[in-house]
Amino acid sequence: MKSGMIRTIGFFLTIASLIAVSCSKDTEVIQKPEPSAPTPTGASAVQISLALPGNTGIQNAQAILVLEQTGQEKVVKVKLQEQDERLHTGPVVLPAGEYRLTQLKVADKNGKYLYAVPRAASARANEVTTPLAVRLVANADKPVVNLTAAPITIAGNATDFGYPTNAFEGQDRFTVQLKATVNVGGYVYDNMDGQLLITWYDAQDNPHSEQVQLQAGNNTISLPVGASRFVFTYSKWNVTDEMDMPASAVTRGMSIAIGGSVAARKLSEEKTWIESDGSSRLVSRKTYHYNGAGQLVKTMYYQKLPQYAELQLQQVHAFEYQPGKLMHVQYFDGNNKSYGYLKFMYNNNGQITHMEQKSYDQMTYAAVEHSIEYGSRKVTIDYLYENGHALEYTYQVENGNRTKESGISSAGASEGGTFEYDNNINPYYLLGIQDIYLRYNSRNNMIQQNKSYSGSMPSSIPYRFNYTYDDAGYPVQLLKNFRSYSSNTHLYTEKTVYTY
Structure with missing residues (x-):
């Protein structure tokens, strides 16, 4: 760590919940996602879960589906992923409606057919519980169809499965x-x-x-x-x-x-409720305001206070740009009284190199270094505080997302983590702004995190969160469950609803 870095881990734990976020405003410890990337809420799809005899051992397996609808035939190819000793297609996105699945073949990465689901009345039909053809319904619920496949033997042929004679022949x-x-x-x-x-x-x-x-x-x-x-x-x-x-x-x-x-859809409002013990209460609201060029110029944050029935305006941020770059953020309280600011400096490549923040009577200075390490972009931020404390924080970016982080205080305590993301749109990334923690720089929404701590431990952590997406790839709702870090007991659920 660079000289002069003397920040306590207590502060690092408070800002860590802001650093590695995507759509969520907190660092997450969440359950492993479904095998395939989530599909938009309104998309029509069907899923197939396939049992194979014995241990498959197939790497990069692919399913070839032949579907019929109103006399038309469609061939669909989809990667298979193994889970719970079965192969899963994940959501196969199709126009809403009913289909007949007339063939299902499983091929290895070289295109060699290894398994197939027999058709009814064929010689191999008695090897499976549900022979083809079967009715598939593609809708927003993404129903799962369970099938069993039979192995394609060297001596066997496609007609044994009720398939056309050339169904297992490799096309040039x-x-x-x-x-x-x-x-x-x-x-x-x-x-x-x-x-x-x-x-x-x-x-x-x-x-x-x-x-x-x-x-x-x-x-x-x-x-x-x-x-x-x-x-x-x-x-x-x-x-x-x-x-x-x-x-x-x-x-x-x-x-x-x-x-x-x-065109980008701009976030206009988000509301957050806390759900606990069968009750739900609105705890915060944030609104986003833009100029004619689509730049974010102001955010207004409202919060529930014990002495008021309604949410109260607590914070206003005003954003200022010089040509195309965010240069200055003014901080105001709920009474429109200035309490601080945030300034940015850039290099010739448009990357942030220095930041300066005043929040009430506290000054924070940050120096940012950009480099490439093992093919990934690496960013190191040195935070220096007016009271002499400091922190060094490093993260890596892959495919446009912050995937790994580490931080260390001058007291010797540390925190680190790795992160995975889905393939949907993070609306905060589209805002075109940053804060002093550079937390608005991941394109997609985080779906898994593995964290480690040395020193102070958090009292509660998110352990599961589920996004609901619209058909344009934007989250419209996030349900985030929190548990006690020490006892693993569920504490509450945080529900955030996004409006564009």
Whole structure:
């Protein structure tokens, strides 16, 4: 730690709850999320949980689903994830409605078919409890269908499963790399998942379609050799992008960028309730105000005080910009009396290098260093306080999110943690502001945290939180459960509702 850093761990614990947040305003200790990224609340989807005989041992398994609806056939490819000795598709996003699942095959990472669900009346049908075809309903509840697959033996053939003769034959295919990027109001999300519909045309110009559930980041996409034309249609967060390419322009191993842009929805209000012992009480409200250019110019924070029935205005922050950069934040209390400020300085790359804050009679100075370590962006902040105390805090950024942190006080106490995120929009990131803890710099919402402490321990910690998202990828509600750090006893639930 740099010389002069003499800050007690007690203060570090109080600011740590502000440092590593995304959509939540506190550092979180939460349950492990579902195997797949959450889908928007209004999205229609179905999920399949698949049992395989014996120990699968399949790495990077993929399910190939053949769906029928009103006489039309759709092929959907989705990654499988193992949980509780079963393979799960996670939410398969589809237009709302009923479908018939007529084929389900499981392939390894090389495209070799290993398992399939037999059709009724086939030679292998008696090996499973529910043979195909089965009715699937895609809706907002994302119902789960439980099925069992049978192994595809070397001597076996597709007709034993009731499938077409060539169903297990490997088509001559090649692969390309595809990555999706979405620009949300000027903020680039370049580690995107989403839905990809591939329509390819054969030599007779007959269309064939395959739907692929993209993973975040780069995706290896398999395409048939001999196609005359490809149409790629990407969708996510109400953004749709279509690319129509002749087969001659699509070559083996090439990289394809797809995506689009959409205007940002600005956070206008958030309200928080505490739910405990069967009762719910509103404890705070925060409003957000913008200028004609869409810049946040003021926030107003209201809080419940014991002596008042209604929430009382406690804090106002006014934001000032010089061209495009946040330079100054003025602090006012509920009586419009100034009690402090926050100033920023930047380098030529637009990165914050120094901060100065006054809050009542307390001054805080911070120096910020930016570097690259093992391919990740590293930020180190040295905090120096007027009373001589200090703190050094370091965090790493991967895919636009703060994924690792460590802090140490001059007293020798420390705190650290690692964090995981979903693939939805963090509305605080879109505000375009910062505070002295640089807590508004994660693109997505945190879904898991592992924390460690040396020194003082927190009295309570969040242990579970569940987001509800709209179809544009924004959180509309967060339920956050808190427990006692020492006894693990549930204490209360904090419910926050977001309005845009």
